[in-house]
Amino acid sequence: MNYFLASQPEETVNVTVESSEVWEILLGISGYTYAQLRHTFELDEQWKTWRNTMSPELLEALHEIQETNLWYGLLLLQNHWGAATVQDFLNGLDQESHQSLYEVLLPYYGQKSEADRKDTVINHTDKTRFARYAEFFKGHDYLEGYVRLLGERALEDILSLMKAVTKEWHNFIRSQPVWEKWVQALMYEEKENQGLNQSHAMEEIKRITGGAEYVPEPSVWNVKLVPHVSYRPWVLSLRTVDTKLLFYPVKEEYLNERGQPSSSLIRGHKALGDELRLQLLHTLVQGQSSLQELSGKFHMSKTTLHHQLSILKSAGLVSADKGVYRANTETLRRFSGKLDEYLGLKG
Incomplete structure (x- = not known):
């Protein structure tokens, strides 16, 4: 049938x-x-x-x-x-x-x-x-x-x-x-x-x-x-x-005045302006790690590291999925040129 x-x-x-x-x-x-x-x-x-x-x-x-x-x-x-x-x-x-x-x-x-x-x-x-x-x-x-x-x-x-x-x-x-x-x-x-x-x-x-x-x-x-x-x-x-x-x-262009640096530029440089966060980022660029693994590597409490990683996350430089952290390499590559762009140094 x-x-x-x-x-x-x-x-x-x-x-x-x-x-x-x-x-x-x-x-x-x-x-x-x-x-x-x-x-x-x-x-x-x-x-x-x-x-x-x-x-x-x-x-x-x-x-x-x-x-x-x-x-x-x-x-x-x-x-x-x-x-x-x-x-x-x-x-x-x-x-x-x-x-x-x-x-x-x-x-x-x-x-x-x-x-x-x-x-x-x-x-x-x-x-x-x-x-x-x-x-x-x-x-x-x-x-x-x-x-x-x-x-x-x-x-x-x-x-x-x-x-x-x-x-x-x-x-x-x-x-x-x-x-x-x-x-x-x-x-x-x-x-x-x-x-x-x-x-x-x-x-x-x-x-x-x-x-x-x-x-x-x-x-x-x-x-x-x-x-x-x-x-x-x-x-x-x-x-x-x-x-x-x-x-x-909300989109940043709706909030910023002309000549004002973007919040992502400010946030990124603040996130990178710390030795521990730079070391964490360097580690994650080499490969993803769990919070437990990072705690053992850096001999620090998970609470301390979670606080520092949240700052890197808010800047979009790292991401996390089910407790595993990884570096956002494409975001890092784009970010490296943002200061030149803002200062008008790109030729």
Whole structure:
């Protein structure tokens, strides 16, 4: 017996670019409170200067966000609402039911644990369920503690902190002279990336983000690309049930004044201006190494080396995959000519 199987259209992810002042405000809160990685951000020195002008209320709220990792929940909520203004975002915190809020705030782990997540949301008054669900994130840098916190702390207290830090950071950041330039740059970035070629989604993601490789994931039908200033130079990712978010750095030409050196040039020279980092780079050019191997070779703690390697990573000079570090030789070759190009010495 012969069967005729009609061809079906190939399904692919839907890619969109979404920027707003709200995203940048929440990413600013997130970046400022990301203690482990903040030293690699372009804005770190600026934030240190600005700290002296922050109100005690803002500093207290930022400290609590850092301790609780509730910045993660702020990003999940904005992804869900797509609030166009800070007031819209604050209204959502006031208007949503507790069950709806827990549905958004409780992170996705995987299809095998989705029933547990749903059960925790429905029975959110039973705090022991949060502790059980947190076990799925055992050993994660922050998500295990974040999930436990959702069960241990009253939702009213969580929302109060979220509202306080959002209002205080919004009032502070919009008073800075660079804020209008940032907002304009984000608008340009979104405008330049409308009308994407959805039939070549992976290529579009790589092009817009400046090289991020996205591998399709089960049940993800939407990829949301969010340009940012606060986390430059990093591309960050976040996953919900059906959406992948990639936060990528806004193009440098939208931020720099004429004659200003690129941040990649500055970042690269800072990364190379240290004897240990140069030695690490020399070792990795010879061949890839794990953190354990580097620790043995240099007779240093993995914590110390991880800190130094993160600086080289932020400059794009090395990369890591599953704990194995390697030198980005092509980036190094291009970087060697950037100073000549900036100084106008190329003939």
